[in-house]
Amino acid sequence: MSQGDLFGIVSPQLRRGEKAVWTDRPQPMARALSRLKIFLFGIPFFAFSIFWTSMAYEGAHEAAAGSGMMFFPLFGVPFMLVGAGLLLSPVWSYMEAKHWLIYAITNQRILIIRTFPRHKVESFEPAALTKLTRTTRADGSGNVLFAEETRRGKNGTYTVPRGFYGVPDAIRVEEAVVKLRNSGDAAQDNYT
Numbered sequence: 001m002s003q004g005d006l007f008g009i010v011s012p013q014l015r016r017g018e019k020a021v022w023t024d025r026p027q028p029m030a031r032a033l034s035r036l037k038i039f040l041f042g043i044p045f046f047a048f049s050i051f052w053t054s055m056a057y058e059g060a061h062e063a064a065a066g067s068g069m070m071f072f073p074l075f076g077v078p079f080m081l082v083g084a085g086l087l088l089s090p091v092w093s094y095m096e097a098k099h100w101l102i103y104a105i106t107n108q109r110i111l112i113i114r115t116f117p118r119h120k121v122e123s124f125e126p127a128a129l130t131k132l133t134r135t136t137r138a139d140g141s142g143n144v145l146f147a148e149e150t151r152r153g154k155n156g157t158y159t160v161p162r163g164f165y166g167v168p169d170a171i172r173v174e175e176a177v178v179k180l181r182n183s184g185d186a187a188q189d190n191y192t
Contacts, residue, residue: 003024009115022173024167048083050076053073103167106180107183108125108126108180109124110180124147126180133163137170143170144170148162149162
């Protein structure tokens with residue numbers, strides 16, 4: 001997809017007077033590799049769920065046919081599906097980066113646009129750009145993280161870094177984020 005096509009997807013999301021400064025997609029392989037830990041966890045998870053389900057099936061098969069034990073192995077099916085999802089997460093991330101995920105920096109905010117499975121636009125105003133971190137690889141690509149999101153789970157609250165993963169020119173992207181963040185500081189100074 002060309003830069004023109006990306007701008008065509010970003011343009012309808014822009015406010016009046018807003019201009020896209022930078023748009024790009026994440027590098028698909030970098031996005032897939034970011035899911036490596038999930039994939040590695042999925043290997044024993046999926047293997048154990050297959051083992052458990054097959055053992056439950058053998059046990060149920062040896063039991064009397066009318067005892068109701070024939071349905072017991074079905075309890076392993078959801079675990080096999082979760083394990084398959086963990087194993088396929090790098091593939092999904094690769095496809096998402098290649099076809100359905102667009103990053104944009106405008107003169108007013110940052111946009112993360114997903115076009116599948118449903119159209120979703122996440123917007124980050126300059127005031128939300130609180131924590132800027134860049135990691136760069138030898139080829140100049142890398143991650144530019146610019147915010148943290150607090151989430152709640154069973155074990156309390158935790159933070160999730162938000163930003164652009166696997167961008168081709170991480171230094172240039174970081175400079176654009178800094179410029180946007182500083183423009184927000186200047187606008188806020190005018191109001192006080």
